[in-house]
Amino acid sequence: MPLRFYNTYSQRLEQFQPQDGRRVRMYTCGPTVYHYVHIGNFRTFAFQDVLRRTLRARGFELDHVMNITDVEDKIIRGAMERGLSLDDYTRQYTEAFLEDSANLRLEQPERLVFATHHIGDMVRMIEGLSEKQHTYSSEGSVYFRIGSFPEYGRLSKINLAGNIAGARVDVDEYEKDDARDFVLWKARKPGEPGWDSSLGCGRPGWHIECSVMAMKYLGETIDIHTGGVDLVFPHHENEIAQSEAYTGKRFVRYWLHAEHLMVEGQKMSKSLGNFFTLRDIIERGYSPDAIRYLLISAPYRKQLNFTFDGLKAAATSIERLRNFMLRLNNARLGAGANPEFEARTDTARRDFDAGLDDDLNTADALAAVFEYIRDANTAMDTGAFREGNLAGAQAFLQQFDAVFDVLKPLVREDALSDAEIEARVADRTAAKKAKDFARADAIRAELLQQGIVLEDTRDGVRWKRK
RNA sequence: GGCGCGGUAGCCAAGUGGUAAGGCAGAGGUCUGCAAAACCUUUAUUCGCGGGUUCGAUUCCCGCCCGCGCCUCCA
Incomplete structure (x- = not known):
């Protein structure tokens, strides 16, 4: 069964095939470091971790870029309020993000890139867009004219002919020709940080950094771009517009979006105030492992309701998995191998892979694991599980843990040896x-x-x- | 109003045109000095509601109800 992903762009399940043999060029929208990242955000990053690990398990080689947005309105406001430089303000949250990611056993992408390190590249791309008549200036800011890009709206299925009655349309503080045009370069306002450039003193808009950094490191057409569903519009739509207007080429081949983590029936979000950070939850005595398990145990394209009961259930499920691993490691088994049980192991391994291949259906993959554990436990009770079956069972557990990574318990530094x-x-x-x-x-x-x-x-x- | 996702047992959650995975919780049992672990049995005659297609629908079609998300802060 080939690996298939749901592509937001086509709204269909598509067989995955990178453009370049076994190498996968992948870009992830990372955090905006103005605060601690909450576990809803981490759901998306955990999904990306499962994606990475599954791709590698299928023999692909990853070149994965994730950005850190370290200049943005809320960051500027936060830094000004605290009297800190942008760098000093963002550093603490960047470090916290990396620490939390490590606690959740999220693999580091091959490259972690910062918006503020790429201002010059962004300016050059904006200049290029201007040369191609996709921009206009107003009061020192530069805007992308979406009317110049006929494909606009294809990803998010937004109908530009209108249909925004009832939707809120902000009165922007800057002058725009069309409410849906977006800013590429923002003129500096008094007291704000800014960069001198051919565009004037200012700072980049939010969307341009991702296009610039994705293309700089991965080329004009990348294989996979991921993020949360709330980025589909406008962020990813705008990335497509500016990138494709600039290169004339397809920007992204597979768009993958993770659904939201919910709290009491509502999206977990900073603005609603209904969020938990990883730190909050660890303080309440839960382990990061349980949170990792909870976040990845449901398929990424379904909203997942966060509850502490669910977290407890996740912790108990991990216990069962670890107990099985321990039982395998300590078991006294009869000699020889049982070919029937070996076949059972092979089936489990195939079912597990088939679940992941089906658009990362982790719930289905987990079912294969738990069914196997029950059967293997029974076989050990009855003696049907022999010494010769151990290697296969352990290999299966490794195969499972290469993606889920929940079997190794945390050993605290002050723990007994x-x-x-x-x-x-x-x-x-x-x-x-x-x-x-x-x-x-x-x-x-x-x-x-x-x-x-x-x-x-x-x-x-x-x-x-x- | 437009676009998208979903409604499956107490909770979480798979799934398929052929008669409901898995996890957690609960009940009973086996094992055990006790505890734990593990195993067995048990917990949805039913998949939001109403029609239709079909030999047969939770799965396809139509209508309706409900929830959530996005429609320029957002993972």
Whole structure:
């Protein structure tokens, strides 16, 4: 089954094939660093992580660029309020974003690029657009004239003939010919930061950075562009307009958009104030693993309702997965291999891949894992699972974890070492042998206090970090 | 008003023209010094509502109801 993605542009499921053999050029709209990124934002980044890992599992080589928007109205306002330079203000949130990403086990893109490092490139592209008559100036700002790009609206299915009755149309602080034209270069206002350029002193509009950085590092036509659904219009529509007007070529081959994380039936968003940051949730005692699992366990194109019950369920699900991994690692198995069970493993591996291949249907892929775990547990109980079946089962778990990455528990720095734990476990086993259950239970309770759980299985004592 | 997505058990959530995955929670049981883990059984005669097509529809078509998102802050 080939890898297929839903392309927002065509509104269809399409077989994925990069333009350049095995190399995938991919661009992601990253965060605007004016605040801590909330877990709704992280849903999109987690989706991109699953996408990356799935692509690699299929043998593709990634060249993935993600931008950090480090100049923008809210950033400027925030920095001014706090009396900080733009750099000092954005640095702390950029670092927080990277730290949170690491806690969620999100892979770093191959390149992380900053808007403010590409001002010159943006100015050159705006000049190029002006030469091709796609822009006009007004009060020191430069605008893109969408009337000059007939394809405008194809991605978002926006009908330019009108249909915005009932929609809010902001009165812009700058003069525009048409309310839907967008700004490429904003004239500097008193007290604001600005860059001197042939366009005058000012700063870039929001959309231009993504076109510039995507094309600079990945070429004029890229394979995959991702973001949240709220970026479809106007951001991605505008990216297409300016990029294609500039190059005359198709900008993006596959547009992938993640749906929103919801809270009590509404989109989680900063402006609604109904958001949680990763830090908030960790403070409440939940692990980043559980959040990662929750965010990626539902297919990315469906709205996902965030609840703490859901988070608890996610944590319990991870427990089940880890318990199975431990059981495999500690199992005492009969000799030989059972070909029937080996076939069961092969089926599970195929089903898992088929789920991901189907537009990253993680829920379907997970079902394949859990069904397999049940069958494998039963087979270990009955003896149908033999030594020779272990390698296949472990390979499947690795295949699963290469994408989901939730099996390895966090080991805190102040935690007991493996050797210390083993020693206590041996003490307890000795106490048990002597029928000194009080002492055995005391050791177990003491370890539990340190986050170590002991379990007596028929294959011996097993311990794990909670 | 335009465009898009969705409504499946207590909660989360797959899915298909042929009779409902999986997870969590709940109930009963097996195992066990206890605990935990694990396994077994059990929990939707039914997939928002009403029509239609069909031998057969949750799945296709039509209409309706409800929720959410976007329509220039937005992942």
